[in-house]
Amino acid sequence: MSSYAAFHNAEDFPEPEKFDPTRFLNKETVDGELFYPFGAGTRICVGRRFAMLEMTMVMAMFFRRYEFDLNPATKDKVKAKSHITLTPMDGVHMFVRQRRAHL
Numbered sequence: 001m002s003s004y005a006a007f008h009n010a011e012d013f014p015e016p017e018k019f020d021p022t023r024f025l026n027k028e029t030v031d032g033e034l035f036y037p038f039g040a041g042t043r044i045c046v047g048r049r050f051a052m053l054e055m056t057m058v059m060a061m062f063f064r065r066y067e068f069d070l071n072p073a074t075k076d077k078v079k080a081k082s083h084i085t086l087t088p089m090d091g092v093h094m095f096v097r098q099r100r101a102h103l
């Protein structure tokens with residue numbers, strides 16, 4: 001089963017194209033059987049806990065030092081290009097500003 005197709009099933013993920021990180025605050029969605037970015041079963045990703053920790057730390061470091069705003073040059077609907085993973089076809093253009101003071 002394609003995880004892309006599963007994660008775009010509007011019954012489980014309403015308005016699947018909408019950027020809505022709050023949908024992942026729903027414990028049932030994230031911890032249940034609906035969301036499995038690291039696979040499932042006996043061959044589930046062995047690096048999943050490390051990957052989640054690393055991503056959380058990297059994001060925290062970025063957002064502590066910089067502010068990010070979407071540049072209008074980014075198209076309304078970001079199309080995906082397929083490589084080993086999906087990447088944005090025309091990029092996602094951002095304004096990045098260093099925060100004045102960070103702890």
Ligand code: HEM
Binds near residue numbers: 037042045
């Ligand atoms: C965002 C980061 C990552 C994603 C989305 C991801 C996703 C996946 C997926 C979908 C699988 C296949 C699971 C299956 O066949 O059901 C997998 C397997 C695997 N991943 Fe990851 N992974 C990530 C990071 C990592 C990291 C950081 C490591 C190592 C430090 C790692 C090591 C592995 C290994 C060794 C397997 C093969 C497990 C097996 O076949 O028994 N992954 N991963």
